[in-house]
Amino acid sequence: MTIALYPGSFDPLTNGHLDVATRAAKLFEKLIIGIYDTPNKRLMFSTTERVELARKATEHLPNVEVTSFTGLTTEFARSLGAKTMVRGMRTGSDFEREFDLAMMNKRLNPDLELVCLMASQEYQFLSSSILKEVARLGGKVENLVPPNVLKALQEKLSLEAVESVK
């Protein structure tokens, strides 16, 4: 079976991530979305929440699984028997970052191949961090995330608002 790992922070999963996962699921027999437990970023959603959001948003894709992981992505891929790692590539800085990551990952696990899917035009400028910023400022994000993520975002932001007036 051809297994591919699509790793990331997914804080939260956006339509850009979903687009990459949907396209990658057509290329491999099984696609595992790996949610990195402790990225070097300030997170809005816990690991459990990020996994649940991604699971619900991809439940219509029968060969996609979602699971969290800790430690090296290359080791996680090895443990799954994944020979391919999928990443999404937007214009500009993604290339530099992915290139550096790919070189390091190749040293760590020479058997793992990287497949980068170019982001679709409508999602080129979409990132989880921009999405969170826009949502916090009250901007419309309806077309940028799956419905369950939109709901979770709205709930999280109203909780934050309540906390801030305490």
Ligand code: ADP
């Ligand atoms: P990381 O913290 O590893 O960058 P992210 O959750 O930000 O994790 O992204 C996971 C992967 O999805 C990365 O390869 C990233 O480039 C890709 N990605 C993020 N946003 C988009 C998008 N709008 N379109 C396509 N790929 C994307």
